[in-house]
Amino acid sequence: MVILERSFSTVSGSAPGRIVMQIIFGLAVALTIVPARAEPLPRSILFLDEDTPIYPWFRQMSEAFYATIQTETKNPPFVFVENLGIDAYATADYFNILCSHFRRKYANRAIGVIVSNASRYLPYTLRLRDELWPGTPVVLAGIQERRAARLNLPSNVTGFTFRHQLQDIVATADALLPGLRRVVLAGSRMERGGWRQDFLDDLPDIRARFEVIDLTGLSFAELQQRLTKLPADSAVVYVGFSTDVTGEHYLPAEASRFVAEAANRPTFVDSETFVGAGSVGGLVISPGGIGRVAAQVALRILDGEKAADIPIANSEEILRPVFDWRQLQRWGISENRLPVGSEIRFRSPTAWEQYHWQIMLISVALVLQSVLIAGLFYEHRRRRQAEVEATRRMAELAHMNRSAAIGQMSASIVHEINQPLGAIVMNAGTGLRWLAKDAPNVEKASQALKNIVGDGNRATQVVETLRAMFKKDASNRALVDINDAIAAVLTLLRIELEGHEVLTKVSLKDGLPLVMADRVQLQQVIFNLVTNAIEAMSSTKAGARMLRVTSGATETGECMVAIEDTGPGIDAETLKRMFEPFITSKNKGMGMGLSICRSIVEAHGGRLWVAGNTPSGAVFQFVLPCAAP
Amino acid sequence: MSREPLIAVIDDDDSFRVALVEALSSLGYGAHGFASAEHFFAGDGTGPYDCIITDVHMPGMSGFDLKRWLLAHDAGVPVIMITADAEPELEAKAAAAGAVCLLRKPFQAEAVTDRLERVLKV
Numbered sequence: 001m002v003i004l005e006r007s008f009s010t011v012s013g014s015a016p017g018r019i020v021m022q023i024i025f026g027l028a029v030a031l032t033i034v035p036a037r038a039e040p041l042p043r044s045i046l047f048l049d050e051d052t053p054i055y056p057w058f059r060q061m062s063e064a065f066y067a068t069i070q071t072e073t074k075n076p077p078f079v080f081v082e083n084l085g086i087d088a089y090a091t092a093d094y095f096n097i098l099c100s101h102f103r104r105k106y107a108n109r110a111i112g113v114i115v116s117n118a119s120r121y122l123p124y125t126l127r128l129r130d131e132l133w134p135g136t137p138v139v140l141a142g143i144q145e146r147r148a149a150r151l152n153l154p155s156n157v158t159g160f161t162f163r164h165q166l167q168d169i170v171a172t173a174d175a176l177l178p179g180l181r182r183v184v185l186a187g188s189r190m191e192r193g194g195w196r197q198d199f200l201d202d203l204p205d206i207r208a209r210f211e212v213i214d215l216t217g218l219s220f221a222e223l224q225q226r227l228t229k230l231p232a233d234s235a236v237v238y239v240g241f242s243t244d245v246t247g248e249h250y251l252p253a254e255a256s257r258f259v260a261e262a263a264n265r266p267t268f269v270d271s272e273t274f275v276g277a278g279s280v281g282g283l284v285i286s287p288g289g290i291g292r293v294a295a296q297v298a299l300r301i302l303d304g305e306k307a308a309d310i311p312i313a314n315s316e317e318i319l320r321p322v323f324d325w326r327q328l329q330r331w332g333i334s335e336n337r338l339p340v341g342s343e344i345r346f347r348s349p350t351a352w353e354q355y356h357w358q359i360m361l362i363s364v365a366l367v368l369q370s371v372l373i374a375g376l377f378y379e380h381r382r383r384r385q386a387e388v389e390a391t392r393r394m395a396e397l398a399h400m401n402r403s404a405a406i407g408q409m410s411a412s413i414v415h416e417i418n419q420p421l422g423a424i425v426m427n428a429g430t431g432l433r434w435l436a437k438d439a440p441n442v443e444k445a446s447q448a449l450k451n452i453v454g455d456g457n458r459a460t461q462v463v464e465t466l467r468a469m470f471k472k473d474a475s476n477r478a479l480v481d482i483n484d485a486i487a488a489v490l491t492l493l494r495i496e497l498e499g500h501e502v503l504t505k506v507s508l509k510d511g512l513p514l515v516m517a518d519r520v521q522l523q524q525v526i527f528n529l530v531t532n533a534i535e536a537m538s539s540t541k542a543g544a545r546m547l548r549v550t551s552g553a554t555e556t557g558e559c560m561v562a563i564e565d566t567g568p569g570i571d572a573e574t575l576k577r578m579f580e581p582f583i584t585s586k587n588k589g590m591g592m593g594l595s596i597c598r599s600i601v602e603a604h605g606g607r608l609w610v611a612g613n614t615p616s617g618a619v620f621q622f623v624l625p626c627a628a629p
Numbered sequence: 630m631s632r633e634p635l636i637a638v639i640d641d642d643d644s645f646r647v648a649l650v651e652a653l654s655s656l657g658y659g660a661h662g663f664a665s666a667e668h669f670f671a672g673d674g675t676g677p678y679d680c681i682i683t684d685v686h687m688p689g690m691s692g693f694d695l696k697r698w699l700l701a702h703d704a705g706v707p708v709i710m711i712t713a714d715a716e717p718e719l720e721a722k723a724a725a726a727g728a729v730c731l732l733r734k735p736f737q738a739e740a741v742t743d744r745l746e747r748v749l750k751v
Contacts, residue, residue, distance in 0.1 A: 415713045418715075422713060423645040423648040425734075427648045444651070447651070495714065
């Protein structure tokens with residue numbers, strides 16, 4: 001029908017004739033020539049707005065409208081936008097001015113659909129349409145539900161409605177605030193014909209259930225002041241503030257902020273444009289929803305549907321529960337109380353939401369670090385345990401080594417002490433007997449006593465030597481004749497050597513320079529090397545066990561000691577490592593001896609090494625720097 | 630006894646050997662000292678000895694070697710072994726070798742003479 005009207009109007013020429021023709025032929029033609037859907041509507045939309053585009057309302061609606069136009073069709077129509085400015089410019093001849101302006105402006109522009117946001121000025125809009133674009137279908141972008149019922153619309157005008165009732169807002173407040181007793185209306189005075197005129201009809205119902213504190217129609221300053229002293233069981237419903245009694249104008253969205261900030265109770269609003277400005281939010285009308293639905297209806301018509309076939313229905317998309325998270329927090333309102341499907345805005349992103357990747361990365365890093373640290377701790381602990389164990393074993397071995405050495409030496413010590421002791425006892429008895437005779441032999445007795453003195457001195461010597469050997473003072477260095485040291489050790493080991501049937505050849509060079517050394521330590525080295533040699537030869541045939549101890553001077557003027565054995569010698573592998581602790585070729589023993597020996601020699605500025613002997617066995621040699629003569 | 634018993638003391642430790650010889654002579658024994666078994670065998674023209682007191686450990690021939698040698702040559706002269714060592718079980722070894730006894734230094738001269746009297750009376 002719309003299409004036919006449209007085609008008709010293009011065929012017929014002048015404007016005045018159109019209305020008549022529309023009335024006379026409209027239905028008849030439509031009924032007879034329906035199949036001739038000759039030409040599609042021009043793909044263009046004229047968007048008529050009643051308000052000033054500076055309002056957020058219009059901005060949100062037109063943005064949604066454009067977005068829908070662009071996204072919901074493959075062939076987006078061209079959109080013309082006109083602001084009628086009826087409120088601001090409604091002078092007597094304003095309609096004529098608009099008409100002549102638009103007639104010239106759109107002389108060469110075909111309009112497919114008119115979308116009107118000016119539902120309050122519906123007659124004005126329809127008059128304009130009939131004058132300039134007769135027969136062009138009109139989409140009314142959002143009509144308040146109750147108002148729509150009262151409208152008597154021409155058949156080529158369609159649209160959609162939305163609920164806008166005070167009880168919805170109050171019900172939302174009631175649901176969110178348990179114990180709500182009072183409803184505070186804040187805003188400009190609500191008037192018949194105004195945007196919220198239906199609220200006036202809702203009021204008796206509200207009063208039946210709540211005490212209504214009506215703060216509309218005050219000056220803005222007084223309103224703000226009153227809002228600060230609201231009772232605890234109240235909620236504020238902001239009904240828009242544009243002009244106060246003093247004639248001052250306000251942008252309703254801006255005014256909502258002042259209201260919500262002044263109020264000592266939560267403020268509920270009815271428009272999405274007010275959300276985010278201090279109010280809790282509420283069941284709000286979404287201008288974006290209106291724009292989107294309007295675009296969808298307009299596109300349907302452009303795509304061939306007849307406006308008459310699109311019933312004016314309520315759009316659920318427009319009235320939506322939207323809340324400000326910050327205000328919910330401020331008033332301690334639990335999200336559980338919000339209506340199903342509520343949109344919560346301005347939620348402070350949680351640290352997780354805000355720093356998702358960073359937290360993930362840090363967590364991963366932390367986990368890795370923890371693992372690493374745990375690993376290191378574990379390793380450290382293991383190492384520590386190993387160290388403790390090693391230390392304990394070292395101590396044990398050192399003790400065993402010492403015990404073994406003491407054991408070895410003790411036989412020699414006992415022998416060395418017992419010799420003079422035996423002589424002393426013997427001589428003492430002898431002396432006593434000579435004196436006890438009838439004719440005491442004083443000469444013999446005194447000889448025996450002299451011998452005792454000698455033996456006593458000898459025993460003292462042994463004790464001195466022992467004391468020196470057990471003295472631990474490492475810095476106790478003195479000039480030592482290396483040959484004396486060798487002789488002392490060999491004396492101590494004499495029994496050991498005999499017991500093992502070792503033939504000992506000692507070749508000490510006379511007149512060697514003295515060395516500055518700790519005598520005891522030096523003797524320990526020699527003792528150890530000789531003991532090793534004896535043990536090394538335990539598997540050698542009895543007649544072939546030969547120990548050769550040699551002293552001498554090197555070309556560079558050092559004192560040299562060599563201890564040779566005729567044992568099995570040392571294999572190449574052991575040779576490389578035998579000065580390391582715990583490396584031993586012996587079945588018994590701990591392998592500490594040589595490492596200690598080397599440490600001692602090196603502490604004295606010397607060197608200790610080993611080489612193979614010919615035809616078999618090993619030669620341990622060490623050199624020590626000589627003291628200046 | 631027709632004559633005073635003659636005893637050979639073999640010990641490489643000079644001072645003890647001298648002391649023992651002196652002690653024995655103070656007790657009325659004839660005693661001669663030798664620094665080693667080898668010296669003993671080389672002899673000093675005296676002898677034969679009624680008893681041999683010998684150190685166990687000596688350079689060259691040991692006390693045990695000496696005893697073995699004596700046994701091998703059917704010499705029944707009693708042997709008393711002495712030692713300055715603490716080595717255990719030497720007594721048993723000495724007994725096994727056929728020695729009269731083993732005395733550990735230090736000991737009183739009377740310990741020797743007690744043994745000697747028993748040995749020489751038999």
